[in-house]
Amino acid sequence: MNTVASNATPAVSIANATPPVTHYRTATIDGLTIFFREAGPQDAPVVLLLHGFPTSSHMFRQLMPALADRYHVIAPDYPGFGQSDMPDRAKFAYTFDRFGELMDGLLDQLGINRYAMYVMDYGAPVGWRLALKHPDRVTGFIVQNGNAYDEGLKAFWDPIKTYWADGSDSSRKALLPLLTIETTIFQYTDGVSDRTRISPDNWVHDQALLDRPGNNDIQLDLFYDYRTNLPLYPQLQAYFREFKPPMLIVWGKNDFIFPADGAYPYKNDLPEVETHLLDTGHFALEDKADEMVPLIREFLARRVDSKPR
Structure with missing residues (x-):
């Protein structure tokens, strides 16, 4: 499967450098306030960071400065997540x-028409839809525990599949x-060997947002809608074969939600x-950023920066 274990050296310290500034912005899209984090030169190659459940762009707070x-x-929050609007599900x-x-x-409003994507968990089906709609705009993918194959939906998904069925x-x-x-x-601690590397701020942050009145039903609606992603997989796999986007997979192999079974099949369509x-x-960035950042930077420099814009 050409799968390699990672023993990358830690990222170079930026302690003596001026740290990049992250801006916290909002945009109005279809009448909704969408919150997003933004950093880096405006004329540089764009990397769109798409978060998973149950978090938000908060999950990228360490990666963005790196x-x-x-x-x-650019790291946006979806409606019902993070700092974006949470409209009534009866109207949205x-x-x-x-x-x-x-x-x-959001990308159109920002004038962005070329971008690489980091997709994780829910970020994968969001990103896949962008790629299928605009295949010529995508310069590459970083996939972290994001599914595109039936093989990746194992035991965790059984009760959700029951809900899909009835x-x-x-x-x-x-x-x-x-x-x-x-x-x-x-979700933050299972499969992690050293829990002292996981900040408890993560679940305090996420749970406070999950516990907002009405949010349970929003999340249950999304669990049900996840079934719509599976029929897209053949189209997505055909897109991979035709357009051959550069792809780096950095996957937490001990993830119970999206196990490593889902990482292997990409090789079938993207040799x-x-x-x-x-x-x-599941949330690999929380304890493995020191391994992931060098891999991501090297991949982007070698496979994405060099692509014509």
């Missing part, structure tokens, strides 16, 4: 199609434990994919 000396880095469809449209609208109220309510503080802590399985869990 890239912003050379790249224009919480779907991955809608998230993709809003992220596309759409019943009882199956929906059976998923409520996935929104508790216990599960949020599990030149670069795969690094890291000894960690």
Whole structure:
């Protein structure tokens, strides 16, 4: 499978350099306030960072300064996540199609028409929709525990698949434990060998947002809508074969939610994919940034910067 273990050297310290400035901005897209973090030179190659569940652009707070000396880095929050609006679900469809449209609208408003993407968890189906709509705009992918193959949906997904199959109220309510503080802590700590490297601020931050009135139903709507991603997989895999986007996989191999089974099949459609399985869990950036940042920077410099813009 051309899978390599990662023992990369730590990122070069920037202690003696001027740290890049991150700006915290909002844009109005289709009447909604979308929050995003932005850093780096405006004329540099763009890297779009798309977050997972149950977090927000907060997950990229360490990665952005590590890239912003050379790249224009943008990390938005989806509606119902982070600092973006959380509209009433009776008036707004919480779907991955809608998230993709809003992220596309944000990029258009910012005048960005060429970008690499870092996709993780929910960020993968959002990013895949952008790629399928604008295949000529994507300069490459960094995939971190983001699924594009049926093989990647294992035991964690069984109760969610039951809800997909029957759409019943009882199956929906059976998923409520996935929104508790216990599960949020599990997502950050399961499969991690040294928990002292994981800041508890993560689950405090995420759970406070999950616990907002009405957010449970929003998240349950998204669990149900995730079923719409599976029919896109054949189209996505055909896109990989046709356009051959450069791809770096940096995947927490101990992840119970998106296990390493989902990392291997990319090789079938992208023979030149670069795969690094890291000894960690779901939120790999939290304890493996020192390994991931050098891999990401080297990949971007070699495979993305050199692509014509």
